[in-house]
Amino acid sequence: MAYFHELIKNTLILQNLEELQFFEATDIQREGIPLIREGRDIFGVAQTGTGKTASFCLPLIENLLNSEITKVPSVLILVPTRELCMQIEENIQAFAKGSPLKSTAIYGGVKHIYQAEDINQGVNFIVATPGRLLDLLKKELIKLTGIEVLVLDEADRMLDIGLIEDLKQILKFIPNRRQTLLYSATVPESIRKLSKNFQKSPAFIEVTRNSSISSEISQYVYHCEANQKLPLLKQIIMDEAFGSVLIFTNSKNVADEVATYLTRNSIETRAIHSDKKQAEREKCIKQFADGKINILVATDLVARGIDVETVSMVINFDLPIEPEAYVHRVGRTGRAGRSGLAYSFCTKSELKYLEKIEKLIGGSLHPK
Template sequence: MSFKDLQLIDPLLKAIEEQGYTKPTEVQLKTIPQVLAKKDVITSAQTGTGKTAAFALPILQLLSENPEAPRGGKMIKALIVSPTRELALQIGNNFKAYARHTNLRTTVIFGGISEKPQVDVLTKGVDILIATPGRLIDLEKQGIVNLEEVEILVLDEADLMLDMGFIDDVKHISNLCPDGKQILLFSATMPFKVEQLANTILKSPIRIEITTSPFAAKSIGQILYYVPKRSKMELCLHLLRNNIKGSILIFRRTKFGVDKLEETLKKNGYDVETIHGDKTQTDRQEALKKFKNGLVNILIATDVAARGIDINELDAVINFDLPNVPETYIHRIGRTGRAGSSGMAYSFCGADEKNYVTSIQQLLQIEIPVDELHPYPLDPKEKATTHKSTQATSKHKKGRKSEASKKKKKRWY
């Protein structure tokens, strides 16, 4: 089927063609007709399957059918709530690209930067608002955002939104919109808490689940390295020198880990940028821009960026630290091998991460190939490190206070 078969209007078909898309993906084929029929929809599909267009195109069509409001009198008709700034920006870029031949105005609001430019655009009037929960609620309380005319509410990446603790914010935002609104919920996974949310706020939704295979990104090659935790840095440098070339996204579990790896790679002559939660929004956007434009070829990130980065021709993903949630592994490596191109995922597994590998392989229903010939192999006997006190027993009898306690000394902590 083509996009024309989905009964999309000419301005949208023209924009789609200009974007270089020839035929809809499965998630678009199944979702677009239901949204156009004004049904509440729950769509579950892995990252990289074209979910944004699955709601952006029909929303633009539905809003184009309404009589045009004067420029200054535009009210928000569609609201898309996204968990992260990067995702919100990405969705905003997609909406603007698809809407270029319509009169619909779109804007994106998120925290971490000045409110003023966002307020100026909102004051002029917009049809479609893409927002992160915190900034949206803040501007609504100030009376700058009015959601009383919202016809369509989209909750994107709902599982990530709830993982980040936005459940109450999402319910509050839904209550701020009119009762008769159409709600579209998109999620990569469907854990119980997402089902609970759906049951609370959606009305007889159409359920769409894209399960073409246990692992959608068949074009991604995967290699697993068992390596002592202390040797991961050396293994990373070894692979960058000898095996892994091109544009590379490296995931670490913590902000501290990101900074430490950045420092080491820079010392070894690599051009690196980083993204994590402590960075300002300006710094994060600048880092992503440099990486996309090829000014640096290595980007190190925490999982906040796992779903918010849409980069063409990403050659490799390195899981420096394995995630403890198996679905996160899929989101991470799904950054490469997009739109039919091939990619590679390299994962480092320390002794304390072996259980994570088991869970990931169960989810994928495959066994990830292991490279045993690298210079820093993990001793099979090595177990997860546990920190034990070197002092076997306290020198004080049970129930007795130490001398420090008796003196009631103030501790620094």
């Protein structure tokens, strides 16, 4: 067990952590903070909810406060989604409150010129999605020649959605001599290769196994036909005593279809995915977190920005193609010591995905 006052020495940061009720450090924070302060590259394997954002933000903030602060960006954090981008930038603001450090979030849906102005007026941290950042760089609206630290968060998801070429292009605009921190929920061969290309002798930190699922989560599978999924979903929601329900689909079209079907059947539901306007997505996530919306349908891509401890049930309307994504989805319930419930629908064509999931987690889902 470790506490933040043992890992962080800056009094302003400690004061901010106390206001946020952050006292005890998680495993990845305990292991990662000292290494990052020393300037080591990190290859971190951690699921969402393990505290990895604080594990890299806190020592980077402290290192900057201990040096001469300039108006040139020195830390670049790349993430796969706008929601995660905003979430991390909000954390930086909270941890560095009262200091001269400045940060900005760069993502699609906002005019290029406004984002470029933010950077050029002077920031220390840039949190960005690769596509939008690359647009600014190619248009020569910004320069990143002062970057000293590169953070790749949710690296596995960035590779899954085809951002590897954008990442390679961005590397051409930042110094080769830098500290690189890479975080991933899973460790496929593609991530190991990415680490070899981007990092130099990184310290490897793994705080949870890829197959780790809380014992507080009860997992069940319904074997059904594709045309039975919607009626089955409706019946489960009507029969179960639930709080907040998070439904996962593999595509944006299916997410919309599910939300429309449930709403037409007097079950108020919202869907979020990358085609929805940013303001609409933010509103839905906030309403879900506040309990004003009980049911939210999401694709894996945008679900990374949902951090709600009170999700009582997860339903996999579609089984994920990658088994590691199942662990990530199910981990959205049963958090903070609460019990959780996870249902999965499986058609004949999805049996191959179910087999991979059960092999990964080392057990079978209970049939319903």
